Amino acid sequence: MDKGKKIKDVSYAKYGYFFIAPFFIAFLIFQLIPLGQTIYYSFFEYYRSGLKIIGPNPVGFANYQALVESGFLKYAGNTIIMWLIGFVPQIIVSLILAAWFTDVRLRIKGKQFFKVVIYMPNLIMASAFAMLFFALFSDNGPVNSTLISLGILHQPFRFLSTVWGTRGLVGLMNFLMWFGNTTILLMAAVMGINPALFEAAELDGCSPRQTFFKITLPMIRPILVYVLITSMIGGLQMFDVPQILTNAQGSPNRSTMTLIMFLNNHLYSKNYGMAGAVSVILFIVCAILCLLVYFTLNADDGMSHGKKKKKARRA
């Protein structure tokens, strides 16, 4: 009897492999092999000059050296600056909103309505959103004409010709697209805190400010870390908005050129060596961030993992 059961168990195991096979095959074909090839090309001189294809010739780390000379650090700086312009207000506003929405003393009405509204920009096509901003903030666009007719400005403010105007618009769009998402995540985290803590704080006469800094903030730290890291990965991928807003130029004077725009330019001009080197650096940074996400999720999910183990044993 016991033996029979064991044989059955073994025969079930193969279904596990069947079921997860498509995922791993697709990942191998569409991600892993391409990643290997990307890394491989980063060590070769391989580009198109006119109609002629140069290479592939092995050049060691020359591509990486050329990266630094062709403005890689500047573009990395641009990416970080524009990410910060969007992220700092995003995390502040989201924390405040999450605290308000979950504060029983405030009794905000229409919470569902506000949640629906603030999350909406997240679903908007980023390229269409950027095109819309381009039209609205152009020199003769509706924003300028409104400001002039209200007497606030005397002549159009050329948003897209000034460094901080363009970076500010990119940051504003990133803020609008992501603060709703962050608010909802943080709210879920705050609502997961034991309500007895808040009740005790109220009884002890804590001010809302004290409650926020002494209870809410420390309790939701794992989610805050998660939001920070995923937002950093999102920031590294910044592409659609500045690409469309500046028509791939990163104008003015390449001050809004992001790393992925730089990668895109090399891919477009078929300079595979340089594109490979950019990709590899991005991959290394993302891999570190992925590891951090892995550890925060595991620390956070301690309980559900225990549950999983129990169930798995039963199966």
Next chain:
Amino acid sequence: MEKKPSHVRTVIAYIVLIILTFLCLFFFYILIINASRHHSEIQKGFSFLPGTAFVRNLKNVLKDANIPVVSGIKNSLIVSSLSAAIATYFSALTAYGLYAYNFKLKKPAFIFIMLILVMPTQVSALGFINLITKMKMLNTLYPLFLPSIAAPAVFYFMYSYMQSSLPIELVEAARIDGCGEFRTFNRIVLPIMKPAMAVQAIFAFVSSWNNFFIPALVISDNSKKTLPILIASLRSADFLKFDMGKVYMLITIAIVPIIIVYIALSKYIVAGVALGGVKE
């Protein structure tokens, strides 16, 4: 005395919320207003009231030979629907494989997927484009939806959902009744997973609908272009010569269907965001 500060805070909270609501909605309001106005009206300045040229702008966009909008909508719909269907089905399948079975590589497989959970696809774009060129899939729609078979974030959501809503006893009962493993998955597990699949299908559809980076590298043929690529080509054309009514109309076509679906399903979507915690 105690209540007063709370009162002031409530007022401040409402003011901030109203400002943010205004910021979120105002741009889309102008978009829809301008999509309904004539080019010359738009040039004159801003208006709070819609114009009368909505149908005219729509017709102009749809018949413009330089921007194939109709095929763009069709391509976007095909790619997004297939991505959503593939991502949800295969993620549920993978999650079930790791949830319901015991095998040697179970733990490494799970750890591997968790490690690549938020890895951006852009880092391997170079190899990806090379590979699909060799596979003769350049300028086809296949590379835009086939990679969705491996969607780690969707997998993670499905796996978490199974932990909370799929009792393993149910699977065992099906086995005792002589139900095959694949049949069990399709007939018993999938119906239970329906709520999770619906939420993830929406997210997968939207992210594919909005996707720009990879499609722009894969597609160069006009008849295969998806909507984001068409918008980009509009931007690179000489903007000043354009009929602005048409520009706003094309943006409207790209955005408004998603907004309508979102408003209809907002309850589930917002709940899904709070649950998932993982977005690409």
